[in-house]
Amino acid sequence: MSPRVSEEHLKQRRASILKAATDVFIEHGYEHTTMKHVMEAAGVSRGGLYQYFSNKEDLFEAILEEGLNEEAHQSLESLKQSSASHWHLLMQVMFGEDATPDAEMDPLSPSKLEFFITGRNDERRRAYGTKRYEIGLKIYADIIEAGQKEGEFRTTYEPDLIARSIITFVDGLALDHAMLPEDKVLVKEQSALFVDYLNMALRGDGSPVRE
Amino acid sequence: MSPRVSEEHLKQRRASILKAATDVFIEHGYEHTTMKHVMEAAGVSRGGLYQYFSNKEDLFEAILEEGLNEEAHQSLESLKQSSASHWHLLMQVMFGEDATPDAEMDPLSPSKLEFFITGRNDERRRAYGTKRYEIGLKIYADIIEAGQKEGEFRTTYEPDLIARSIITFVDGLALDHAMLPEDKVLVKEQSALFVDYLNMALRGDGSPVRE
Amino acid sequence: MSPRVSEEHLKQRRASILKAATDVFIEHGYEHTTMKHVMEAAGVSRGGLYQYFSNKEDLFEAILEEGLNEEAHQSLESLKQSSASHWHLLMQVMFGEDATPDAEMDPLSPSKLEFFITGRNDERRRAYGTKRYEIGLKIYADIIEAGQKEGEFRTTYEPDLIARSIITFVDGLALDHAMLPEDKVLVKEQSALFVDYLNMALRGDGSPVRE
Amino acid sequence: MSPRVSEEHLKQRRASILKAATDVFIEHGYEHTTMKHVMEAAGVSRGGLYQYFSNKEDLFEAILEEGLNEEAHQSLESLKQSSASHWHLLMQVMFGEDATPDAEMDPLSPSKLEFFITGRNDERRRAYGTKRYEIGLKIYADIIEAGQKEGEFRTTYEPDLIARSIITFVDGLALDHAMLPEDKVLVKEQSALFVDYLNMALRGDGSPVRE
DNA sequence: GATGAATGAGGCTTCATTCAT
DNA sequence: AATGAATGAAGCCTCATTCAT
Numbered sequence: 072m073s074p075r076v077s078e079e080h081l082k083q084r085r086a087s088i089l090k091a092a093t094d095v096f097i098e099h100g101y102e103h104t105t106m107k108h109v110m111e112a113a114g115v116s117r118g119g120l121y122q123y124f125s126n127k128e129d130l131f132e133a134i135l136e137e138g139l140n141e142e143a144h145q146s147l148e149s150l151k152q153s154s155a156s157h158w159h160l161l162m163q164v165m166f167g168e169d170a171t172p173d174a175e176m177d178p179l180s181p182s183k184l185e186f187f188i189t190g191r192n193d194e195r196r197r198a199y200g201t202k203r204y205e206i207g208l209k210i211y212a213d214i215i216e217a218g219q220k221e222g223e224f225r226t227t228y229e230p231d232l233i234a235r236s237i238i239t240f241v242d243g244l245a246l247d248h249a250m251l252p253e254d255k256v257l258v259k260e261q262s263a264l265f266v267d268y269l270n271m272a273l274r275g276d277g278s279p280v281r282e
Numbered sequence: 283m284s285p286r287v288s289e290e291h292l293k294q295r296r297a298s299i300l301k302a303a304t305d306v307f308i309e310h311g312y313e314h315t316t317m318k319h320v321m322e323a324a325g326v327s328r329g330g331l332y333q334y335f336s337n338k339e340d341l342f343e344a345i346l347e348e349g350l351n352e353e354a355h356q357s358l359e360s361l362k363q364s365s366a367s368h369w370h371l372l373m374q375v376m377f378g379e380d381a382t383p384d385a386e387m388d389p390l391s392p393s394k395l396e397f398f399i400t401g402r403n404d405e406r407r408r409a410y411g412t413k414r415y416e417i418g419l420k421i422y423a424d425i426i427e428a429g430q431k432e433g434e435f436r437t438t439y440e441p442d443l444i445a446r447s448i449i450t451f452v453d454g455l456a457l458d459h460a461m462l463p464e465d466k467v468l469v470k471e472q473s474a475l476f477v478d479y480l481n482m483a484l485r486g487d488g489s490p491v492r493e
Numbered sequence: 494m495s496p497r498v499s500e501e502h503l504k505q506r507r508a509s510i511l512k513a514a515t516d517v518f519i520e521h522g523y524e525h526t527t528m529k530h531v532m533e534a535a536g537v538s539r540g541g542l543y544q545y546f547s548n549k550e551d552l553f554e555a556i557l558e559e560g561l562n563e564e565a566h567q568s569l570e571s572l573k574q575s576s577a578s579h580w581h582l583l584m585q586v587m588f589g590e591d592a593t594p595d596a597e598m599d600p601l602s603p604s605k606l607e608f609f610i611t612g613r614n615d616e617r618r619r620a621y622g623t624k625r626y627e628i629g630l631k632i633y634a635d636i637i638e639a640g641q642k643e644g645e646f647r648t649t650y651e652p653d654l655i656a657r658s659i660i661t662f663v664d665g666l667a668l669d670h671a672m673l674p675e676d677k678v679l680v681k682e683q684s685a686l687f688v689d690y691l692n693m694a695l696r697g698d699g700s701p702v703r704e
Numbered sequence: 705m706s707p708r709v710s711e712e713h714l715k716q717r718r719a720s721i722l723k724a725a726t727d728v729f730i731e732h733g734y735e736h737t738t739m740k741h742v743m744e745a746a747g748v749s750r751g752g753l754y755q756y757f758s759n760k761e762d763l764f765e766a767i768l769e770e771g772l773n774e775e776a777h778q779s780l781e782s783l784k785q786s787s788a789s790h791w792h793l794l795m796q797v798m799f800g801e802d803a804t805p806d807a808e809m810d811p812l813s814p815s816k817l818e819f820f821i822t823g824r825n826d827e828r829r830r831a832y833g834t835k836r837y838e839i840g841l842k843i844y845a846d847i848i849e850a851g852q853k854e855g856e857f858r859t860t861y862e863p864d865l866i867a868r869s870i871i872t873f874v875d876g877l878a879l880d881h882a883m884l885p886e887d888k889v890l891v892k893e894q895s896a897l898f899v900d901y902l903n904m905a906l907r908g909d910g911s912p913v914r915e
Numbered sequence: 916g917a918t919g920a921a922t923g924a925g926g927c928t929t930c931a932t933t934c935a936t
Numbered sequence: 937a938a939t940g941a942a943t944g945a946a947g948c949c950t951c952a953t954t955c956a957t
Contacts, residue, residue, distance in 0.1 A: 081916095099403070100402065102313055103400065103403070105950085105951060106952065107951075116917060117918075117920090117953090118917055118954090119918070119919095121954085122917070125953095184395070184457065185396070185399050188396050188399065188460055189311060189312075189396055189400070191460050197462075201461075201462050204458070228475065228478075232468065232472065233475070235467075235472055236472055236476065239451060240450060240451065240454055241454070242453075242454040242457045243454025243457065244450050244454070246395065246457055247415070247449065247453060249399055249402050250399060250402050250415070251408075252408065252412060255412060255415070255416075257446060260446075261450060264443055264444070264483075268447075268479040268482070271479070271483075272482075275482065317927070317928090318927095327944060328944060329929085329930080329944065330944095332929080333940095333942070337928080503937095521825070524735055525822070539933095539938095540933090541939070541940095543931095548932075603821060606821055607822055609883045610733070610818050610821065610883060611734075611818055613814060613883050614736070619883065619884075619885065623884050626888070650897065654893055657890060658897050658898065660876075661873060661876035661877050661879075662876055663876070664875075664876040665871075665872035665875040665879065666876070668821065668875045668876065669871065671824050672824050672830065672833045672837070673834055673837055677834060683865065683872060686865055686866070689905070690901040690905065694900070694901065694904075697904065713920095714920085740947080740948095748921080749921060750923065750949085751922055751949095751950085755920065758949090759948080917957105918957085919955100919957105920955095921956100922951105922954075923953100925949105926949090926950085927947105927949085927950105928948085933941105934939105934940100934942085935939100935941095
């Protein structure tokens, strides 16, 4: 009476569906992706798909959770090796390991925006989005607050407000990146400029300088 | 030879449909609005609606154009009375007549974002979005450039780049405002902070200060 | 209190609509022609069109009647100058003045076939089609009968039956001509062959010969 | 791994839809048949129907193919037992097993004509119709050619041309039969006359005689 | 657990015809 | 008479989700 398939197998199957679904969402976007697209990409039957995820929303949220786990993991790691400055840590959370603005964007971003924006009138979805917003907010705010406490950052602005501006920038950039042709958005340059903004706000010494 | 109804009446009818449609789009968002919703809100028959607008996309774009005309008109007006500083002009374009950050957001913004984001894989829509982006970009960039030329602004940054950061901020804020509950987004405070960012970048005299 | 527009003018207007409609029906076929197509081609308003013809069916029937009048007129003329043989007369009715098979087909034929075939379950339309069939039948049958009476044709077959076979041939050829690409139907050759068939049946002297 | 229902069941379901659809097309004709009619007649849901046939055209073509298969099968069979004369074979292909003109017509004929006639401006449809025409043409032409080669038929006419006249006759008769009331078309008599035409053309010994 | 056939609500669009002016 | 805005029935098709096997 032991399960016919190992727990391990199930996890792998689920993960493979999730992987395929991610690709599909990246390609078609949230609204325009159909369960059929996912089925086909994942090589699962309709029923099979619904066994793992009870609907499209559920499926997408699972993908979001995965991403969150990864990110959380990353930032946690980053935090741990916080031998460097809080500024450096902030840059790492924003731009990854190398703490430097680049032209890379999360390819799933456009779909995420779609998901939350088209679902903004759905209470459940909105609550979920809000939760995610607040988690992100806290990560940034905590770092900033710590930096202020230790005197690395000036205290002119509330950590929370700066943190919000970071998220707003990130969202705005993702939006422009989603809508415009590749060569029209200067992701790297804009990121660098925003870093200057932050630098002025947090460490401002008189003139806007690159680090 | 004379039409059954006056030209005026037609314009009004069209305008009234547009008005009703705008309300519907604000309420349900672009994707979730159906032509039926619009019909009912506008008190038009199916066929009547299609007489004016050949499909949902067409209808929405008509609304966008209206908005553009208004905006263009405004900014033009603003530009005319440009007796004030370029900085003031910039603030006016961003925040309206009174040049001061407030909590007001264009209620149609969320739908606009939806429209462009869900349509990002459609060539036509993307081109249209790009055009709009570039028009907006130019408005800001021109003001900044003029300010730099006349020595009002420092020339550290390219006008184009600063202009982009403004749009990115506006889009990002609209996005957050669309997704989060009213009380979670600090539109006014964030706007004020962003103004500080700009102030530092364009007029920075050493320390981040409020105007 | 005299009519604002002359009777003449009305007739001309009607005729011009009819002409335009004919072109449209030729181009799109009966089913796929819309009243809008006609309006535009004729340069009439919707209401104007309906003033003259109360619906699409009515309009098409008017065109049919015109054609009938012309044909009737022609065959009448032909009959009058029936100095020639009945055979020649038959050929004239079938192929026109020159009594010789050519590749010309009535361009409206396909639409006529459509009209009667799609309307075959409509009593009114069916009756109308039947009437037309019988009129055509009679024309041919009368000639054949006369030819038989005067000893020009052999009496092996009933005039009515031969007449039917002519119509069937004409309809069949029109059908094939309507459906197949220009170069796939050998209108002229088939017509010539059918003439041979008739020749054998009516004047057969032993071997199938061309006249 | 195993499908929920047997392959057999699927085939039957498909066949039953096809059967029901055939009845509906016979009753209403091609143009006037709606997918809803078919759904209801077949006892399938909208989605179910579209699972098997992606649109009305597809559905009708499936019916046509079925017919073709049957016919091909028949003529193949007939050809096999070609112990009899080529003339007899020709009669069999035209009139079925008993090689004798009767009053039976394919009840689906009118819809077929409609299908090809209303679709004559559609490239795809036209190509399909042409293909079918040519297949039919070849069947007749091959028999006639063989008959000529073996001296059974005279060689006065090209096999291809005679074959075309057969199709034209069949189409024409189907057309008249479709449009006119039952008792107005003399299917049997006309068929017999046409056989005489053929007899004269292929085996003509001087006078038109019944076989 | 898996399968995929079946469901049916829901959306879009067209077009013949009417009717107030 | 003429106009063309307005109507609304009717058709087509998609797709998330269910459920018998």
